[in-house]
Amino acid sequence: MSAAKRVQQWATFARTWHIFDCKWQDPYESANIIKKYLMGQHKPIYHPLNDCGDVVVCINSREIALRGDEWRKRAYFHHTGYPGGASWTLAWELHNKDPTMIIKKAVYRAMKGNLQRRHTMQRLFIYHEENVPEDIMKNVSSQIRQSRLVPTRLDHIPEEEVKQYPKVMDYPKDYVLK
Amino acid sequence: MAGLVKVGFSLARNAIISTSVRSIATTKSLNLKDIRECKEGSTLIVEGVTVPSPRTELLIRAENIPGYEPVVPSSKPPCYMCALGLDVKHTDVLILSQFVRTDGCMLPRRITGLCRRQQKKIGKMVTMAQKAGLMINLTPDNCKKDPRKRREHKKFNTYYDERTIFMKYIPKPLDRFKR
Amino acid sequence: MSAKNLFLNSGFVRAPLQNGVGRYVCQLQRIVLKFCKSHGGSRGMRDFIEQDLVDFAKHHPGVVVYLKPRRHRSPVIVGEYLNGDRVWMNVHNKTHEEITKWIEVLRTQQGDIASVRLRKYQYTDHPSIQGPWTPFTFKDPELNTAELPSSKFGANNRLPMSATEQLRLMFEKQKISTKTEDLKIAE
Numbered sequence: 298m299s300a301a302k303r304v305q306q307w308a309t310f311a312r313t314w315h316i317f318d319c320k321w322q323d324p325y326e327s328a329n330i331i332k333k334y335l336m337g338q339h340k341p342i343y344h345p346l347n348d349c350g351d352v353v354v355c356i357n358s359r360e361i362a363l364r365g366d367e368w369r370k371r372a373y374f375h376h377t378g379y380p381g382g383a384s385w386t387l388a389w390e391l392h393n394k395d396p397t398m399i400i401k402k403a404v405y406r407a408m409k410g411n412l413q414r415r416h417t418m419q420r421l422f423i424y425h426e427e428n429v430p431e432d433i434m435k436n437v438s439s440q441i442r443q444s445r446l447v448p449t450r451l452d453h454i455p456e457e458e459v460k461q462y463p464k465v466m467d468y469p470k471d472y473v474l475k
Numbered sequence: 476m477a478g479l480v481k482v483g484f485s486l487a488r489n490a491i492i493s494t495s496v497r498s499i500a501t502t503k504s505l506n507l508k509d510i511r512e513c514k515e516g517s518t519l520i521v522e523g524v525t526v527p528s529p530r531t532e533l534l535i536r537a538e539n540i541p542g543y544e545p546v547v548p549s550s551k552p553p554c555y556m557c558a559l560g561l562d563v564k565h566t567d568v569l570i571l572s573q574f575v576r577t578d579g580c581m582l583p584r585r586i587t588g589l590c591r592r593q594q595k596k597i598g599k600m601v602t603m604a605q606k607a608g609l610m611i612n613l614t615p616d617n618c619k620k621d622p623r624k625r626r627e628h629k630k631f632n633t634y635y636d637e638r639t640i641f642m643k644y645i646p647k648p649l650d651r652f653k654r
Numbered sequence: 655m656s657a658k659n660l661f662l663n664s665g666f667v668r669a670p671l672q673n674g675v676g677r678y679v680c681q682l683q684r685i686v687l688k689f690c691k692s693h694g695g696s697r698g699m700r701d702f703i704e705q706d707l708v709d710f711a712k713h714h715p716g717v718v719v720y721l722k723p724r725r726h727r728s729p730v731i732v733g734e735y736l737n738g739d740r741v742w743m744n745v746h747n748k749t750h751e752e753i754t755k756w757i758e759v760l761r762t763q764q765g766d767i768a769s770v771r772l773r774k775y776q777y778t779d780h781p782s783i784q785g786p787w788t789p790f791t792f793k794d795p796e797l798n799t800a801e802l803p804s805s806k807f808g809a810n811n812r813l814p815m816s817a818t819e820q821l822r823l824m825f826e827k828q829k830i831s832t833k834t835e836d837l838k839i840a841e
Contacts, residue, residue: 308788316803321632341787351789356803362632365639369628389628427803439797440807445634446816447809448566452612462569462818463825464530465556466587473523474509533825540824541831559824561817569818 309342314352314436319400320360321447328403331355334441335417336408352420354437359396359425362445363388373402396425530573535559554590556597563596565603565635568610575601579613596640603635662771670764681736681764684718685757689729694747699729701750702757714761731760739766 298306315334319327333339337349363371371388391398400423408414422433451459468474509526512519537543537558545552552558563570574582574597581598589597604610606629608622619625622632638645673679687703689696703721711719728746731753735741741760745753784791800807 305786305788308790309786311789313789316808318803318808321634323634340789360632362634364634364636366628366633368631368633387628389631392631437802439793440800440802440804443808443810445810446566446813447805448607448609448634449568450608451568451572451610454569459569459572461533463535463821464533464573465535465559465570465821466573467530467534468528469586469588472586474526535821535825535828539828539831541827559821561820562814563817567816567818570821 310347310349312351313439314354314433315439315441316354316356316437317441318357318443319355320357320443321362322443322445323364324361324400324403325407326444328400328407330441330444331404331421332407335404335420350417350420352436353422353441354429354433355397355400355421355423356427356429357425358400358423359392361392361400368392397423554588554593556589556593563600564637565600565607566609568604571597571601571604572610572613575610575613577613578615579605579610592641599640600637603637607633607635662769664773665770666774666777667772668777673764679736680714680716680761682714682717682733682761683736684720684734685760686720686722686732686734687729688722688724688727688732690725690727691723693726696729696746698747698749698753699745702753705750706754710757717761731757733760735765737765741766741768 317327317331331353334351334353337343337347337351339351340349342349368389369387372385373388373391374383374385376383386394388399401418401421404421405414405418408417422429509524510521511524512521514520536555537560538545543558545558561570565571574587576582579601581601584591584594587594587597601610605614608625611618611620611622614620623630673681687699687707689699689703691700707719707721711717728744729748731741731743731745733741733743743756743760745756748756794807797807
């Protein structure tokens, strides 16, 4: 193999490090997105037998959002193996204990259960806040787009903008301002 | 006993500060009123001042927008929110905050002037926005302003699906087998 | 698993267009017709030998023709090619016309093309003009200098416009229309 071809091979199969901001994202929706990047399914050279998966760094995993009342309805099951060893942990309890666990489990379950899955999971880094170790952050060269729009709180919008925003409703004539 | 205490307390409060809304509303209603209290020495002056609405300048109506086509005149004209035809979500706090009082309470229909369906929809979306902690500056004073300080499952971010508002009216796949 | 030990040889589709550009070289080198002189299964083969074989040999002097009579065996055609391929074909109970056509097929084909497992249904000598794909192809060059994570590259840019923004645009439209109306009245 000539030197140029060898470099070509390295370039094609180079691993890219992606960053994903979990703020206000549904972990089960975003797991399907992250999964594609971890397994390399976003590449035109993808084949289940070639090793072309990328590395994904998830940040702000504490800020994930679940839908409706799922924080108290969704339960995570664990069994120690001993009789009476079953336990059910609610999503908010699990998130209190380890804010990275929900997104990790979601990505793990989004992938097919084969021998490759645990090795693919090794390429996923999850941090519960924005601070990422320097040696990991310096590799990051790409960002994965979120699926949901991050909502803005009313008190974070400047007061002038709120005042100048076009009004849909006008008060009736005899309304007492409150 | 607690009830008695409550009644006594409210009576006492009314006696001290006579700022109940009712006493104002019985006057001839003509214009938007702002209730102002000023204290001069030992006398408390409470007056209802008629003020121009701050919203008239910024008001938007579908019929004023060029290119708006009204529905068939035979049917009932839609309310102003239906006519705008916006797909409002619970994250559109700039729109939803116009329908609430300063304590975050949804205004009644006689004031908002919406149709029944829109009133219900917007009322629920206001609830969603409040639960998601997006309008925490429009809450009663005793509320915790930081959503992080809420307890248990309420502490974490939650988003809502607007389709669930009228879920009752969406036919389920199995409904066609119903007799 | 390697494809070496499989029954069929593997190969790629190809168009043998270069043969005949300067001078045509018949790829069939030798053809052996095996048949029985008495059995009914060789009837068509015998007809072919009686009527057409001499003409065939005259027209294609580059092809060596052998006849191999053998008692009470099926008729068989075996062709041998310039590239070393050997094609064996059973023509039991085939008629005269059919055998004529099959021999024509054997004469014109380039080696044993029927028994090749195609690895792909397409093939090109020039796989790519712009070079093979790398993770950096089609990447936004702005990413090189961007400070990640940034909301510019992280936010979903395919969502429909939110109602808040739509209302803002509507208000702008309304403002413009009221302004023009005022101007008209002033005129």
